[in-house]
Amino acid sequence: MGRITLDKVQKKFGDVEVIPPLDLTVEDGEFVVFVGPSGCGKSTLLRLIAGLEDVTGGEIRIDGKPATDLPPAKRGLAMVFQSYALYPHMSVRKNIAFPMKMAGMDKAEQDRRIAKAAEALNLTDYLDRRPGQLSGGQRQRVAIGRAIVREPAAFLFDEPLSNLDAALRVGMRLEISELHKRLDTTMIYVTHDQVEAMTMADKIVVLRAGHIEQVGSPLELYHAPRNTFVAGFIGSPKMNLMGGEAAKRHDAATIGIRPEHLDVVDGGGTFIGKVGVSEHLGSDTFFHVHIPEMGEPMTVRAGGEVGLRHGDTIHLTPQADKIHRFDEKGLRIE
Amino acid sequence: MATEHSKSSARIMIAPAVFVLLVWMLVPLCMTLYFSFADYRPLRATFDAWIGFDNYVSFLTSSSFLSSVVTTLQMVAGILVITIGGGVMLALLLDQPMFGQGIVRILVIGPFFVMPTVSALVWKNMFFNVDNGLFSYLFKFFGAQPYDFLSQAPLLSIIVIVAWQWLPFATLILLTAVQSLSSEQIEAAEMDGASPLSRFWHIILPHLSRAITVVILIQTIFLLSIFAEIFVTTNGAFGTRTLTYLVYQRVLESQNIGLGSAGGIIAVILANIVAIFLMRIVGKNLDN
Numbered sequence: 001m002g003r004i005t006l007d008k009v010q011k012k013f014g015d016v017e018v019i020p021p022l023d024l025t026v027e028d029g030e031f032v033v034f035v036g037p038s039g040c041g042k043s044t045l046l047r048l049i050a051g052l053e054d055v056t057g058g059e060i061r062i063d064g065k066p067a068t069d070l071p072p073a074k075r076g077l078a079m080v081f082q083s084y085a086l087y088p089h090m091s092v093r094k095n096i097a098f099p100m101k102m103a104g105m106d107k108a109e110q111d112r113r114i115a116k117a118a119e120a121l122n123l124t125d126y127l128d129r130r131p132g133q134l135s136g137g138q139r140q141r142v143a144i145g146r147a148i149v150r151e152p153a154a155f156l157f158d159e160p161l162s163n164l165d166a167a168l169r170v171g172m173r174l175e176i177s178e179l180h181k182r183l184d185t186t187m188i189y190v191t192h193d194q195v196e197a198m199t200m201a202d203k204i205v206v207l208r209a210g211h212i213e214q215v216g217s218p219l220e221l222y223h224a225p226r227n228t229f230v231a232g233f234i235g236s237p238k239m240n241l242m243g244g245e246a247a248k249r250h251d252a253a254t255i256g257i258r259p260e261h262l263d264v265v266d267g268g269g270t271f272i273g274k275v276g277v278s279e280h281l282g283s284d285t286f287f288h289v290h291i292p293e294m295g296e297p298m299t300v301r302a303g304g305e306v307g308l309r310h311g312d313t314i315h316l317t318p319q320a321d322k323i324h325r326f327d328e329k330g331l332r333i334e
Numbered sequence: 335m336a337t338e339h340s341k342s343s344a345r346i347m348i349a350p351a352v353f354v355l356l357v358w359m360l361v362p363l364c365m366t367l368y369f370s371f372a373d374y375r376p377l378r379a380t381f382d383a384w385i386g387f388d389n390y391v392s393f394l395t396s397s398s399f400l401s402s403v404v405t406t407l408q409m410v411a412g413i414l415v416i417t418i419g420g421g422v423m424l425a426l427l428l429d430q431p432m433f434g435q436g437i438v439r440i441l442v443i444g445p446f447f448v449m450p451t452v453s454a455l456v457w458k459n460m461f462f463n464v465d466n467g468l469f470s471y472l473f474k475f476f477g478a479q480p481y482d483f484l485s486q487a488p489l490l491s492i493i494v495i496v497a498w499q500w501l502p503f504a505t506l507i508l509l510t511a512v513q514s515l516s517s518e519q520i521e522a523a524e525m526d527g528a529s530p531l532s533r534f535w536h537i538i539l540p541h542l543s544r545a546i547t548v549v550i551l552i553q554t555i556f557l558l559s560i561f562a563e564i565f566v567t568t569n570g571a572f573g574t575r576t577l578t579y580l581v582y583q584r585v586l587e588s589q590n591i592g593l594g595s596a597g598g599i600i601a602v603i604l605a606n607i608v609a610i611f612l613m614r615i616v617g618k619n620l621d622n
Contacts, residue, residue: 050525052521052524052525071524072521072524072525073524073525073526073527073528077525078525079521079522079525081518081521081522082518083516083518085516085518085519085521085522087519087522087523087536087537087540088541089540089541089543090540098523098526098528098536099525099526099527102526102527102528102529102532103527146522146526150526
C-alpha cells in the first residue's frame with residue numbers, strides 16, 4: 001500500500017515561499033512524475049514527502065496516517081538520489097544490506113532479499129565489488145536495489161538518470177518502468193526532462209514556481225494543455241505559440257500548433273515563410289521556418305524525405321481541429 | 335615537462351636546491367655517525383676517534399634506554415588518542431552552521447601558532463601551578479585539595495600540553511574531510527533508518543579514515559621529537575624522559591658527545607622503523 005496525500009502543504013525558506021499551499025493525491029501503485037524547469041520546487045516537494053525537509057504548513061498522510069512529523073525512516077519510503085549516494089567504503093552487498101541491518105532484520109532474511117534484488121537487477125556478479133569499481137548504470141541499479149529490499153510503501157526518485165549518458169538513460173528508463181510494472185508499488189519520480197515524464201508516467205504533475213500547473217496523464221497533457229506554460233513544456237519539439245493576427249482569426253489571445261500538426265502544402269497555405277535550419281533525424285525532418293510577420297521561427301515536422309533546402313519558400317497549413325486556443329491569461333479556451 | 339629539453343632544464347633548475355638539502359642533511363648525519371664511534375668528552379679533554387661499538391653497547395644496555403623508549407611511546411600514543419578523538423568531535427561541531435563560524439574557526443586554530451616553549455610555560459604557571467594555578471583555584475572552589483599535576487602526574491600533564499598544541503592541526507584536517515562528505519550520503523543513511531550514532535559509525539568515521547591516517551602519520555613524525563615541553567616543565571624527571579631527551583642529557587648534561595651521538599643514531603633508526611610501518615598502513619589506506 002502506498003497512497004500519499006498532501007493537504008495544503010507549504011514550504012518556506014526564511015521569507016521565501018518555495019511551495020505555496022498545495023494539494024495532491026498520489027494513488028496506490030501509481031507512477032507519478034513531477035516535472036518542471038529547474039528551480040520550480042519539484043525536488044523540494046519530493047524531499048518534503050521523504051521527510052528530509054520539514055513542512056512549514058499543511059499535512060502529509062501516507063496510507064491515511066498522518067506522517068508530517070515522522071522522521072524519514074519511519075515513513076516507509078525509499079529514495080534514490082541523483083548522485084546515487086552509495087556508501088563508497090562498503091561492498092555492493094553491504095550497501096544493499098544497510099537499511100535491513102539498521103532495521104535489525106535477521107541475517108537469513110537479509111541474504112534472501114539481497115539475492116532476490118541482485119537477481120532482479122542483474123547485480124549478482126558484482127555483489128562483492130565496491131561502488132567505485134562499477135559503471136554509472138550499475139551504481140544506479142545498486143541504489144535501486146538498496147531501495148527495493150526495504151519493501152517500501154513508495155519509491156522516491158530524485159532525477160536519477162541525469163548523471164547517465166543518453167544511451168544508458170533510455171535503457172534505465174525502460175528498466176525503471178519495467179520494475180514499476182513488476183513491483184506494482186507507488187513511485188514518485190522527479191525530472192526536468194519532459195521526455196522522461198511522457199514515457200514513464202501514469203500521471204504527470206507539471207510544476208512552475210511551486211504551483212501545480214496541471215495534473216493528468218501524459219496524453220491528457222499533450223492533447224489538452226490547460227495553459228500556455230504546459231503547452232510549451234510538454235511535447236518535443238515545443239509547440240509553436242503565436243499571438244497577434246493569427247490568433248485573432250481564431251478568437252483567442254494566443255494559439256498553439258504542434259510541429260506535427262502543420263502540413264506542408266504546395267501553395268496557398270495559411271503561413272508562408274522561408275526554411276531556416278533543418279534537422280534530419282531520418283524518420284522525421286524538423287524545419288525551422290521564418291515567417292515575416294512572426295518574431296520566432298516556427299518548427300514544422302515533415303516526413304523523412306522532403307526536398308526543401310535552406311532559403312526555400314514553404315507553405316504551411318495547420319490541421320484545423322488540432323489548434324489549441326488560449327485567452328489573455330494564457331488559459332485554455334475549450 | 336613534455337620535451338627532452340624541458341626535462342633536462344628542469345633538472346638543472348632544481349639541482350641547487352637538491353644539493354643544499356643534501357648537504358644540510360648529510361653533513362650533520364655523517365658527523366653524528368663519526369662521533370658515535372668515538373670517545374669524545376670535551377670537558378675531560380678526551381678524544382679517541384675509534385672505540386668501535388662501545389658507545390652503542392653502553393647506550394643500549396643502560397637501564398634508562400628501555401624506559402625512555404616506553405615513555406616516548408606512551409607519550410606519542412596518549413597525544414594521538416586525545417588529538418584524534420577531540421579532533422573528530424571538534425570537526426563535527428565546527429561543521430554545524432552557527433553564528434560567528436569564521437571567527438570560531440580561526441580561534442580554534444590559535445594554539446597551533448603558539449610556540450612550544452611558550453605554551454608549556456603558560457600551562458605550567460597559569461594552569462598547573464599548585465599555589466596560583468587556575469586548576470588549583472578550581473579544586474579549592476569545589477572544596478578539594480589542590481593537585482600538583484606536574485609532580486603527581488607529570489607524563490599526563492605533558493601529554494595534555496602537547497595535545498592542546500596539536501589539537502588544532504588534527505581538527506583542521508578532519509574538518510576539511512568532514513566537509514567533503516556529500517550531504518546526500520547522510521540523507522540516504524537517514525532514509526535507511528540509521529540513528530545519528532550509527533550514521534557516525536557507519537558513514538562518517540569510514541569517510542574520515544584517510545584523513546585520520548594522514549594525521550597519525552604527520553603527528554607521529556613530529557611527536558617523536560618533543561623536547562621543549564619536557565625541558566620547560568619537568569626537565570625529564572618523574573618518568574618523562576623520552577628518547578630525544580635522553581640523547582640531550584647524554585650530550586649536554588653528561589658532556590659525553592660520543593654516547594649521545596650513538597643514542598641519536600639509534601633514535602634515527604627507531605624513528606625510521608616506525609615511519610616505514612606507518613607508511614605501509616597509510617599506503618594501504620590511501621589505495622582504495
